[in-house]
Each structure stands twice: as C-alpha cells, then as structure tokens.
Amino acid sequence: MDALNIQNLTKTYATGTRALKGVDLRVKSGDFFGLLGANGAGKTTIIGIMTSLVKKTSGKAEIFGYDLDKDLNKAKKEVGVVPQEFNFSIWEKVIDIIVAQGGYFGVPRSVAMDRAEEILNALDLWSKKDQTARTLSGGMKRRLMIARALIHHPKLLFLDEPTAGVDVELRHGMWKYLNNLNANGTTIFLTTHYLEEAEELCRDVAIIKEGEIVRNDSVKNLIRSLEKQTYILTVETSKGRKPVKGFDVRVIDDATLEVDLHKDQTMSLLIHEFHENGYVVLDVRPKGNRLEQLFLNILQNK
C-alpha cells in the first residue's frame, strides 16, 4: 500500500502563481521520503494540499488509499504535520498545545497526557511543559511542533523543513529521533533544501523544480548515477611531481589537490596512480555533499 499517491496534481493560487504543474508522486508505506527543491519550488504547497490547508486546483490525491475528495477525515486521522512556519498560539502552555491537538483527533485527555510525557521526554522538552510557547527558543518551538504532530500516533508524518534554523547538535539529535520513528513504522515525508540531510535520512527522494518533479529515485540510485565525483586530496607536497595521467587534477595549493573521479574509476586506482607518481597522499575527502552535486547538475541542466 502507498502511504501517499498523487496524480497530476496542479495548483494555481489566486494570485495566478502556478505552484504545481501536474505532479505525480508515490511514497511507499514505511518509507523515509525526501522532497528536495529550491525555495518556491512548490514543496510546501504539496504538503498544504495533503493536509487540507491548501485547496488543489485539479488532480487526485490519496493517503493510505483514502481519496482526499471522498474520505478526507479518514485520511486526516493518519496524518501528522510539522509545518514550515510556527503555527501555535504563543500564549498557550506547551502541554496544553499538545494535549489539545490530541483532543482534536479524539485522543482523551488522560491518554494524551501520558503520551505527551513520553514524547516530550524523548524530545528533551518535558521540563518546559508548563511554559508558554512564547518563552521557548527556536529549536524548542520546532520540537514542540514535532511533539504536537505525533500525539495521535500518525502513520504518515509530514515535516516541512524541520531543521531550518536549528543548530548542528540539535539537528543531529532530531535526525536520530526521526530515524528511530521511521524504524518503528512511521512513514516520513520530509522537505528540505539541505542535501546533507536528505542523504543522511532518506531512502527515496524526488526533486521538484518550479512545480514539476524532475527526478524521483532512491538515494542509492541517484548517487550511483553521478557521472563524476570531486575529491579533495591532501598530499605532503605536489612540488616537482609529474602530472597523473587519466585524472582531471587541479592544484589548489602546494598540499591540496582537487581530483575528479569518474563513474568507472575506483578510489584504489586513484590512490595507486598518485602513489606511483611519487605523491604521499595524507587524506582524501569528498568535495561537498554528493547529492548536492547531483542536485545542482539536475537543476542547471533541465
């Protein structure tokens, strides 16, 4: 069963902006799915339509087989959403926000209280439960929204750029939490423009550009499809060494080289050839993130 199935979805806003121009997308149940795209590509619009905050112009959308036009409330029951922008009342207490959200999904107060304790503890927010949302830091507000989205145990969780503006340490904590959630059966649909995040978390990704899906594949296949990858080599010195044949090498400084490794070349070969030519290779690391290179290629070519 697909967690999400979208066919030929379009959206034209009242302003005339064509945010979606016929999107097809399937997300398997249990997947950790990433929707990647630049600002304004249409990511939030897709999540808005799937959570009924935005009215679609045309097309078909299903969640776990429930057609949003016919069985909207059944579909909604399975869904939790962490929006891109804060959307809670800043005057309410953390615990009240979460428990009320449970209530809207039919979760009784006492049950919601117990669940809230568990979730807030896991997200390291329990000590803030009686504070008004206004008094939380940016990262805490994000986590509050994650906790709120999980109170009714949704089978599908939408996360719209959940780590935007979140510091590194917190981001890694969140990743761990989300990975764990996914391992326990929650399907996750995440939008991001941090490619590192997508590579770290997602099994499948789609790339959206100006309202159209331009690529949809597993992260594994995407990375495999990279024509070349650029590596940074740190060497003792490159002074007086012969150029290495078969490799595209750019000298950055005396001890730093940039080398392109083509799809059909191996790292062993690279090290070997450099060694043969008298280089002492101290360190090799990829230049930038792999998905990032692919992403830029796709966005620039199309």
Added chain:
Amino acid sequence: MNAHDTWIAFYTILRKEIVRFMRIWSQTLLPPVINQSLYFIIFGAYIGSQVKSINGIPYMAFIVPGLVMMAVITSSFTNVVSSFFGSKFQKNIEELLVSPTPNYVIIAGYIMGGVARGILVGAIVFAISALFTHPVIYNGWIVALFVFLTAVVFSLGGLINGIFATKFDDVSIFPTFVLTPLTYFGGVFYSINDLPPLWQTLTKFNPILYMVDGFRYGFFGVSDINVSFSIVMLAAFTFILAFAAVYLLQKGTGLKS
C-alpha cells in the same frame, strides 16, 4: 470520527475557549460588569427615579433585562470573534483544520465558548442588579431560552465576522458600528409602544428587539411583542447563521488558499 471522538474534540475546543477567557478575565469578564453597573447607577438609581414606570414596572427594574442582554450580546460576540480571529492570526487554527474534527464540531465548540462567556457575564450583571432592585423571575424557562438563543446567535455572528476578518480593525468594526447602535435602539431603555409610529415600524426590523423583549417577558410576564413570534424569529436567525457558518468553513473562506 465516531461519536466518542467527536465528543472529545468538541469538549477540547470548548474547554480551551473557557480557559482562554478565564485566563484573561480582566479583559473579558470585568469590563461589561463595570459598564452595566454604571448604567444601573446612572439610569436606574439616579435618572430612573424621575421616570415613570413602564407597563407597570418601575424603571429601574424595567432596564435590568435589557442591560443583562446587552452584556450577553457583546460578550458572546466578542468572545468568538476575537478568539477565532486570534487563532487565524497566529495560525493555530491550522491545528483544527488538519485534524479530522468535522466543521460543525469546530463551530459548535467555538459557539458554546461564546455562550459560556455570554451567560457567565449575564449572570454576574443580573446578580449586581440585585443591589439596585428586587430581582423577580416570572418564567425561568423563557429567561433561559432567550439568553441561550441570543448568545448562540451572536456567537455565530462573531464567528462569521472572524472568518471574514483579515486584520485587527475588522474585529471591532461590526461591534462598534452595528451591534452597539442596534442594542441601544433595541428597546433596552424604553418600551417601543412609547415611540412614534415610524420609529416603531423601523425598530421591528431590529433583531435585538425580539431578544430583549422576550427576555424581559421571562422576568415580568409582560411584553410588547408576542413571545412565540420572538422565539420563531430567534430560531430563524440561529439556523440561517449556523448554515452560513458551516458553508463558509466548508468552503474554507478566509482559511484556505
């Protein structure tokens, strides 16, 4: 959602609404109480002693139902319009919109929140009136019915105002320019029988007249207008506004782009 889930969702909204107005009681409960007390003092105790009785009721006693009703109207309307617009403004209305709570339950929750505040304020004002006049109740059921329906009608009005409002100014326009004048001309301070014929006819288009008049009947057993007719009018307003609210929410007016 099954009946149990639906009940929990309704209860959650209502509880939240009540907690909200109780938390800010100095803005929600106190002002109407102070206002109406001033009316009691000035119109009732001071000016009232110089005015002849109306339909056999001393002037001070005559204005009590109208002043209670005025507080109920303002409080229920204001509660829903500010709460609903507030949650649109802060976008926490999305918490409800993404949930499976049916629209009629969202409406019922907000409306009952407005009714709760309206009736609470009305009860306090009525209790204070006892300091100025001996309170009588001719028929408690009629009193309850009128106060309830009135609070429902104005809560619905507040909700619809909140749905259309796009900025804070939109929240106070209707109360200031429509609600307050209609209330003053709705027979709070006089019997319409004492008005010139033209004004009598015009007044009959004012819905608040029926509310105040029927409510007053519940206290004294005398009214200017047939009470059954007033009940029918109120019920009609309730249904029309309720359908309008459901329609607007279904359509997503002011909520979904």
